[in-house]
Amino acid sequence: MDRVWVLAETGEQGPTALTLELLTKARTLAPAVEAVAWGPGTASIAAALGEHGASRVYDVGDIGGRLPGAPVAGAIAALMRDGEQPDAVLIPASYDGRDVAGRLSAMLDRPVLTNVTGLAEQDGSVLTEHPIFGGTKILHARFTGEGPGIYVVRAKSFASEPAGGAAAEVIALPPVDAGPAGAATIVQRHVEEASGPKLDEAAVVVSGGRGLGSAESYALIEELSHLLHGAAGASRAIVDAGWVPYSHQVGQTGKTVKPTVYLACGISGATQHLVGMKGSKNIVAINKDREAPIFSVADLGIVGDVHKVLPALVEALKSRS
Amino acid sequence: MHVVVCVKQIPDPAVPGALDQVTHTLDRSGKLVMDDSDSYGVEMALQLAGNVEGSEVTLVSMAPGGETSGLRTALAMGAARAILVSDDALSGSDALSTAKALAAAIRRAEPDLVIAATESTDGYTGTLPVQLAELLGMPSVTFAKGVSTDGTTLEVERQTEAGYDEVTCPLPALVTVTAGVVEPRYPSFKGIMAAKSKPIDVLSLADLGIDPSDVGVRGAREEVVDVADAEARAGGEIVMDEGDGAARIVAFLEQLKVI
Known part of the structure; x- marks a missing residue:
């Protein structure tokens, strides 16, 4: 060419x-x-x-x-x-x-x-x-x-x-x-960017999915990402469900991330999500279902309940600082 | 207001996808269902039409072999009629050829508003709706997470990298909606029964005045060279949480010097 x-x-x-x-x-x-x-x-x-x-x-x-x-x-x-x-x-x-x-x-x-x-x-x-x-x-x-x-x-x-x-x-x-x-015209822009490092630039990304069970549980993701000086991400499922703003979405139609560590919490690992985070250097996944596709890309996979593992992880990190 | 919704009928996503060994195109020989992504567009259309008096919803789809099972699902939700473009010569069409065929069908319906999903579940190229808007000479607003209209003007909340924009444009226009923009209704028994007798207009390329050599495999100007296994990630350590899950993660993070 x-x-x-x-x-x-x-x-x-x-x-x-x-x-x-x-x-x-x-x-x-x-x-x-x-x-x-x-x-x-x-x-x-x-x-x-x-x-x-x-x-x-x-x-x-x-x-x-x-x-x-x-x-x-x-x-x-x-x-x-x-x-x-x-x-x-x-x-x-x-x-x-x-x-x-x-x-x-x-x-x-x-x-x-x-x-x-x-x-x-x-x-x-x-x-x-x-x-x-x-x-x-x-x-x-x-x-x-x-x-x-x-x-x-x-x-x-x-x-x-x-x-x-x-x-x-x-x-x-x-x-x-x-x-x-x-003829389509923008009347007003709304910025929903969160504090802390940007999702697509952070060294650590902690993402939550449907497995969190409710919008309230996303607070655990935010707390954990804060403790790790990282950014909070989300699967399309919970963004579509209105739990968190679109700007947090990782995946095909969201952001592509390649952090040093990606923590996927309660995310099954649909194609839509995997293509946005598969390039991460290290992947940790927590999911109840041993058969979830997310485990096929995880370096460390914990088959367990995010509601037990995440609070314990938050406590462990807090006690170190 | 006449609302047209693009509905894709795709292989059941619950069945693992496969590519044809020779053509590398997606195997569509099995039973087709309505793409779940399109249920949001259908619901959105029904809601918008319900707000503007004298409105009607028409479905438009392209599928092989006169396939209508996915369309019946959307008709059962409440759409009035459907147009199906079906022609053997369309097999292997790329997004632009598909857009041309759909545009020809949609033009006949003279819509005020065209609704599509942001991308399909099976092919997810996400280019067709905007190609369609250009062929129809309409403005387009993609990635809508909220849509309203009075039948003259379209108001959209459009997803952006940083948040969302409020966008406005006059009708006729095309909008693509994200999943979750509305909660799709379940077809009622009455709806399912009524759908059986709703009209589905089946159109061939000849009906649409499209030259078969411009579309399908013959018209495609791109080809799949090969399909290979991706470099697999080295197998990770998958363990059951015995109350030590958090400790294992801490140890892993320490080893990476992240903490």
């Missing part, structure tokens, strides 16, 4: 970690790496994008409060119609990234490969890796039609490393009218 684009997302402190991971990977796939960004602050992230390998950043500009899916995909599609042709577009597997990928796919009439956790060039085509069946199998796929290939890549699939390049050249794109498809 000659040219790869990366959809760059901006967080509170510049480009998101996943954006930098994708730029780092893109450098190994093609000599020319360029980014596409949106929002009012593209100029301020040009240095970080450049440092990670982007020579240019195409700036969609401020899209107001609109959801980015339609306007950002529209700007990328317009750029391609004007003759700029990348061989691949790497898109972060985030809420907004998925929206852009779906829109772009339909606009360009190109399929998408999602849940990508690996990308490697082989015999002139790019081979993707996808974990399936709870991560017990790895599927390799590739595009067979005309490019560009659209790849939606999961967080922490690659390490991010700066290459020491100069700031990316900012190229402002003409405004795109996304029409009725771009």
